[in-house]
Amino acid sequence: MTSTQQTQRLDTVGSRPRRYSPSSDLRLALLFIVPAVVLVAILMYYPMGRAFQESLYTTPKTSWLSVDPSQVYVGLEHYTNLVNDDVFKQVLGNSLKWTVTVVLFQNLIGLAAAVLLDQKLPGRGIMRALVLLPWVLPGVVNAILWRFMYDPQLGLINSLLIGAGITADKTPWLAQPSTALWALIVAAIWKGFPFSTVMYLAALQGVDHEQLEAAHIDGANGAQRFRHITIPAISGIIRLNLLLTTIWTFNYFDLIWVTTRGGPLKSTHIFPTIIYNTGFGEFGNFGKAAAYGVIAVLVLLVFAVLYLRELRRSEVL
Amino acid sequence: MKKLLVLVLAAALVLPVFSLSAIAQEVVTIEFWDNQQSESGLSQYQQAAVEEFEAANPNIKVNVVTVPYTEYQDRLVIAVRGGTPPDVSTVDQIWNYGFATGGAIIPLDDYIAQSEILSQDTFFPGAWDSAAFDGQVWGIPFNIDVWQFTFYNADLLEAAGVDPESLTTWEGLKAAGEALTNVGEGQYGVGLFGHLGEDTVVVMNSFVYSNGGSVLNEDGSCALDQPEAMEALEYLVSLLPYAPEGAANAGSGDMRELFLNGSLAMEWWPALEQPTLLGSDLNWDFVVGTAPEGKTPVGTLGGWNLVIYEQSQHQDEAWQFIEFLTSKDINGKVVDLIPANIEAAEAFLAEERVGPDRILDHLNNARPRPLSPEYLQVSTIEQEMMQALFTGTSVEDAVANACEQINALLEE
Numbered sequence: 001m002t003s004t005q006q007t008q009r010l011d012t013v014g015s016r017p018r019r020y021s022p023s024s025d026l027r028l029a030l031l032f033i034v035p036a037v038v039l040v041a042i043l044m045y046y047p048m049g050r051a052f053q054e055s056l057y058t059t060p061k062t063s064w065l066s067v068d069p070s071q072v073y074v075g076l077e078h079y080t081n082l083v084n085d086d087v088f089k090q091v092l093g094n095s096l097k098w099t100v101t102v103v104l105f106q107n108l109i110g111l112a113a114a115v116l117l118d119q120k121l122p123g124r125g126i127m128r129a130l131v132l133l134p135w136v137l138p139g140v141v142n143a144i145l146w147r148f149m150y151d152p153q154l155g156l157i158n159s160l161l162i163g164a165g166i167t168a169d170k171t172p173w174l175a176q177p178s179t180a181l182w183a184l185i186v187a188a189i190w191k192g193f194p195f196s197t198v199m200y201l202a203a204l205q206g207v208d209h210e211q212l213e214a215a216h217i218d219g220a221n222g223a224q225r226f227r228h229i230t231i232p233a234i235s236g237i238i239r240l241n242l243l244l245t246t247i248w249t250f251n252y253f254d255l256i257w258v259t260t261r262g263g264p265l266k267s268t269h270i271f272p273t274i275i276y277n278t279g280f281g282e283f284g285n286f287g288k289a290a291a292y293g294v295i296a297v298l299v300l301l302v303f304a305v306l307y308l309r310e311l312r313r314s315e316v317l
Numbered sequence: 318m319k320k321l322l323v324l325v326l327a328a329a330l331v332l333p334v335f336s337l338s339a340i341a342q343e344v345v346t347i348e349f350w351d352n353q354q355s356e357s358g359l360s361q362y363q364q365a366a367v368e369e370f371e372a373a374n375p376n377i378k379v380n381v382v383t384v385p386y387t388e389y390q391d392r393l394v395i396a397v398r399g400g401t402p403p404d405v406s407t408v409d410q411i412w413n414y415g416f417a418t419g420g421a422i423i424p425l426d427d428y429i430a431q432s433e434i435l436s437q438d439t440f441f442p443g444a445w446d447s448a449a450f451d452g453q454v455w456g457i458p459f460n461i462d463v464w465q466f467t468f469y470n471a472d473l474l475e476a477a478g479v480d481p482e483s484l485t486t487w488e489g490l491k492a493a494g495e496a497l498t499n500v501g502e503g504q505y506g507v508g509l510f511g512h513l514g515e516d517t518v519v520v521m522n523s524f525v526y527s528n529g530g531s532v533l534n535e536d537g538s539c540a541l542d543q544p545e546a547m548e549a550l551e552y553l554v555s556l557l558p559y560a561p562e563g564a565a566n567a568g569s570g571d572m573r574e575l576f577l578n579g580s581l582a583m584e585w586w587p588a589l590e591q592p593t594l595l596g597s598d599l600n601w602d603f604v605v606g607t608a609p610e611g612k613t614p615v616g617t618l619g620g621w622n623l624v625i626y627e628q629s630q631h632q633d634e635a636w637q638f639i640e641f642l643t644s645k646d647i648n649g650k651v652v653d654l655i656p657a658n659i660e661a662a663e664a665f666l667a668e669e670r671v672g673p674d675r676i677l678d679h680l681n682n683a684r685p686r687p688l689s690p691e692y693l694q695v696s697t698i699e700q701e702m703m704q705a706l707f708t709g710t711s712v713e714d715a716v717a718n719a720c721e722q723i724n725a726l727l728e729e
Contacts, residue, residue, distance in 0.1 A: 061419065063419065065421035151571070169562070172565070261513040265708065280391050281697065283415045283419075
């Protein structure tokens, strides 16, 4: 607030008592909200709108790099082409396989680790800190690390498997279309599970111990107590966790790009990698890339709506 | 009336200021972008050269922006699309056509015709060709290299009794691969790679070129289904038993690790690899490429051209800077590949590289990658074809699939 405004305000206060006015409250509220709304509109909704617009146009090769490209309106052509495109089907299938598996195991392992870390075990503090390590690792570092581990000749994984007598040959994990996606799924689970662990660990602190003890006295065994008391008590967090990790996993980019760039033979392409590759890798195929992007947003929108509903239900909002 | 007087007085006050500034020459700042591929201190060398240029041209200031190689293409495309490109920049030879047809850069024929410093003969022919299309010249060659030289571990070859000269023929290379491979002990003969990257394409092209084949025909249609190209692909696949496992996702960088630790006997790189190898304690040397008996190895050219942007307000000054950067005395000081100026290259190679004569021979005998506005898509199709070949697809099927996709680009 400038000094002039301050003086004016003091004058007003001095001259007559202020009366409560709902409209001035509203104005004040709007004043606070406007900067955020403007920022979100400029940084998020405008680009989203532009991407949608872009997906309805195609840019001829003769002008795609001029300031004012002579775009040609093609309506929904990019979308209808995609629906008939084998690559699109492959990407959609990969995305589903990738998202469902990573989210499922990330949460199962995360929950198991949280239950373990919730026990009164020696060294629990150190373990809780250590388990966070994969999560705090920068994405690109994680990708390079796993690339090394999967290296057919120099990698840790093959030397362990061969050392233990499980396999005889050096398996090129990331170079076979049959194994590449699954190998990256393992890496993504490892990177992501600590987040779920921390969330579940926090939720477990809130479980009513008296209820657990009462059930114990009534003869319920550990599994029954977990199933009927712990799970219902943390169910809100489980749902939140599932939704958040679904959105993040669907949008994964760095791990795949650094290790395989979507190969071999598109076996590891998911939406974000194919969008980038179509728009930039193929020089100016922005319309098709934007159509991929819009479809990805539509898929994610379903989860976003579920997420918001969950937030309301758990009364966070 | 009073107003008019005020206006006249004001004009009288302001006019001398304008005329004075018109006399003093205006200082212009141009922006120059380049990328850096290795830890060679390139941007410091370029900065030193820029100071020399500014001293000779007091009315021009140059702002040098160095971008890491991996993000260079994206940064340029975004800058051009956003209306804020540099005045002058390097572009990869393979982007030059796309940038020209897309409307980003200007033809340079008028500048070249008037230039007293440079002409077509100043540069390696293949480098010049990479910027000359549709009857005009769209870039000036800046630096250049050729894929590939066959580098070898001399100790391993000697132990196996392989004569390095035999590596220049297909038959010899394959026999050497067999002699040098012992998979059980983690020893490999030849480093095949087929990951999604340009290095995959340049090596493949070189084998196709060396057998007299092409990637595209004159009209832009697919030439990979010609017998010369198919034979070359068959040959590459036949080397798989002597290569490290996982060729379909390996790049030349992965092969470097194996070569440096002594488990790979032969690898394909451009001359740019030499500083890395000189830094190791390996006993290495190289021969020029590999061709069938009786044919001459033909390499694939790589390198960068200097271009001037359509949206630049200072195109004349940008041209002066290009003349300076590609001149005989300067070109060798501002590149980490080989200078595209032939005279500068001779001096550079004599000083900086092992086997300058062999490198020059191979450079003069190299071909650029296909000149096409769709090059990047063609390249992606070629890369995926190699991945298919390295994961068990037959040459007939892989080539048929690739040609179908390439020919479909023509119809778009």
